[in-house]
Amino acid sequence: MIKAVKGTRDILPPSSAAWNQVEAIAREVFRIYNYQEIRTPILEPTELFARGVGQETDIVSKEMYTFEDRDGSSLTLRPEATASVIRAYIEHRLDQKPGLQKLYYIGPMFRRERPQKGRYRQFYQIGAEAIGSESPAVDAEVIEMVVEVLRRAGLSGFELLLNSVGDQNCRPQYVALLKERLRDVASRLCEDCQRRAETNPLRVLDCKVPADQPIIDALPSIQDHLCEPCATHFSAVRAYLEDRGINYTIRPRMVRGLDYYMRTTFEIVHGALGAQNSVLGGGRYDGLAESLGSKVHSPGIGFSIGEDRLTMIVEGAAPPKEDPLVLVTFTPGQATARAAMSASSELRGAGIRVEVAEGKLKKVFEVANKLNARVAVICGEAEIAAGEVALKDMQRQSQELVRRELLVEKVKECLSQYR
Numbered sequence: 362m363i364k365a366v367k368g369t370r371d372i373l374p375p376s377s378a379a380w381n382q383v384e385a386i387a388r389e390v391f392r393i394y395n396y397q398e399i400r401t402p403i404l405e406p407t408e409l410f411a412r413g414v415g416q417e418t419d420i421v422s423k424e425m426y427t428f429e430d431r432d433g434s435s436l437t438l439r440p441e442a443t444a445s446v447i448r449a450y451i452e453h454r455l456d457q458k459p460g461l462q463k464l465y466y467i468g469p470m471f472r473r474e475r476p477q478k479g480r481y482r483q484f485y486q487i488g489a490e491a492i493g494s495e496s497p498a499v500d501a502e503v504i505e506m507v508v509e510v511l512r513r514a515g516l517s518g519f520e521l522l523l524n525s526v527g528d529q530n531c532r533p534q535y536v537a538l539l540k541e542r543l544r545d546v547a548s549r550l551c552e553d554c555q556r557r558a559e560t561n562p563l564r565v566l567d568c569k570v571p572a573d574q575p576i577i578d579a580l581p582s583i584q585d586h587l588c589e590p591c592a593t594h595f596s597a598v599r600a601y602l603e604d605r606g607i608n609y610t611i612r613p614r615m616v617r618g619l620d621y622y623m624r625t626t627f628e629i630v631h632g633a634l635g636a637q638n639s640v641l642g643g644g645r646y647d648g649l650a651e652s653l654g655s656k657v658h659s660p661g662i663g664f665s666i667g668e669d670r671l672t673m674i675v676e677g678a679a680p681p682k683e684d685p686l687v688l689v690t691f692t693p694g695q696a697t698a699r700a701a702m703s704a705s706s707e708l709r710g711a712g713i714r715v716e717v718a719e720g721k722l723k724k725v726f727e728v729a730n731k732l733n734a735r736v737a738v739i740c741g742e743a744e745i746a747a748g749e750v751a752l753k754d755m756q757r758q759s760q761e762l763v764r765r766e767l768l769v770e771k772v773k774e775c776l777s778q779y780r
Contacts, residue, residue: 368474368482378683379676383668384467386513387487394506396463396489401445403469407435413444413621413653419553419564424472438471443621443663446490447650455492456650456657461499465489467668481669488643488665495647495660497594500625501601507641507664508607511629514675519640522612522628523602524583525595526563529648531588532623536562538581546576566614582613591624598625621646625662631674640674641666684714685776688734690725691717692741700740704750704768708738711769713776729755736775738768 365371372380391398407427414421426438439445446464449455455462467487474480489506491499504521511519527535539562547558550565550573557564566577587595602609615626626644643664650659687708691701698719705715716732718725722739729737739751750768753760754775763771 366482368476370481375683376672376676379672380668383514383672383675384487387465387467387510387666390506390510390513391465391489394463394502396465396506399446399449399464399466400468401439401442401449401466403439403471404436405439405445405448407437409444409448409653410437410440413447413649414441420472424474426471426473440470440472442466442468442470442486442488442665443490443646443649444653446663447492447646447653447655447659447661450492450659451650451653451655456655456659461494462492463489464492485668486665487668487671488663490661490663492650492659492661495594497597497625498601500598500645500662501605501607503643503662503664504598504602504627505605505607507629507643507666510666511640511671514671516631516640516671516674519629519631521607521609522615522630523599523609524612524615524626525587525591525598525624526616526622526626526644527583527587527591528623531586531591532563532583535581535583535586538586539563539565542580546580549576563616566616577614580614583616584611584613594624621649621652623647627664631670639667640670685735686732687713687715687736687738687772687776688725688729688732689715689717689738689740690722690729691719691739692721693719694742696745697740697742700745700750701738704738704740704765707769708772711773713769713772726753726755736772738772 407425410425411421420440425440428436430436446466450462450464465488467485469483469485471483473482476482487510489503491503508521526532540558543558543562543565547555550558551568551570554565554568554570554573566580568574568577599609609627612628615628616622622644624645624647626642628642629640630638631640632638641664643662645660645662647660649661650657689701689705689708691697701717701719705717708715716734718728726737734755737753737755739753741751744750744762747762748765749762750765751760752763752771752775
């Protein structure tokens with residue numbers, strides 16, 4: 362038997378209903394914040410992520426699915442979407458349009474990580490990017506929007522973590538200080554952090570190894586080394602969030618795992634996910650467009666929600682409620698079959714969920730109970746001849762004959778008690 366590739370899985374009913382519910386909520390929130398959908402290819406040139414995400418990040422150095430195409434070019438299954446969105450933004454000259462470009466995406470990403478609860482090698486993200494403004498008000502609005510998505514999805518008890526990682530003016534001095542301090546303690550850190558201490562010291566702060574945390578907590582805090590513009594920007598973001606009543610916790614060690622972040626970074630965590638407790642993360646990336654070839658300064662901020670993890674929490678809290686089902690059944694025969702198909706088509710046209718079954722009534726009612734159908738519509742020869750159908754309430758076990766032209770009205774009346 363051929364099975365799904367390790368780290369991937371099939372999303373089956375009824376779980377798929379929870380996925381649809383989460384995506385519908387996200388799309389509605391994006392609509393009211395005036396974001397429009399962008400769909401980028403799953404395959405991108407490898408260089409896009411090496412330049413955009415960062416050669417020394419775990420994503421690029423360890424986790425990407427990369428292969429050589431037949432023409433010798435190197436292609437990669439996208440491990441994240443921000444670089445792809447900015448590539449499309451530049452390629453299609455969206456940087457020439459006036460005002461803020463507000464884009465969202467929903468789709469699969471790919472990283473070869475160790476599979477565990479809430480983490481897969483093919484995983485799904487819901488994300489958004491606001492490109493074209495350096496304003497801290499935009500940062501706060503993006504965070505407000507993502508909090509609104511979570512609230513509408515029914516989440517509570519989540520925590521917003523906030524930080525600023527500085528910019529090209531103040532971060533180099535902080536990185537130099539961090540590198541100097543790491544020389545004294547690097548030998549006591551994990552193997553990855555020993556390498557990062559030389560190649561990318563900021564990534565040491567993102568280490569998840571428990572034994573390393575006391576050492577990392579004793580390192581200098583970037584909050585004490587922000588330049589005045591970055592400190593002012595971060596203060597304004599916090600003020601805007603407080604005006605909106607959005608609680609946050611400042612986490613000075615949070616740098617996120619991507620090199621393009623600067624100034625505001627944020628993450629939302631939830632206790633229901635265990636060790637892998639991050640539901641989403643994001644931040645500002647004011648120099649990313651230029652690093653990918655844009656000749657126009659295009660500051661931006663965005664986030665991505667781990668849809669797998671969010672849906673896991675939503676399913677655990679309250680499974681999505683399905684619309685009640687109507688089973689249209691008919692006894693064998695061309696006339697009864699045509700009547701059943703006509704009835705089912707009319708009911709579906711009225712927005713009612715319908716299944717059709719042929720056979721003896723005893724067997725059909727067994728099927729109806731297995732499907733949890735609320736109503737059975739019976740199209741028998743006698744009923745058709747009289748211009749009627751039989752309507753059976755499966756829960757009350759009551760049955761009545763109704764005129765065919767009143768079918769939709771009577772079914773809706775019967776179903777109203779189950780909504």
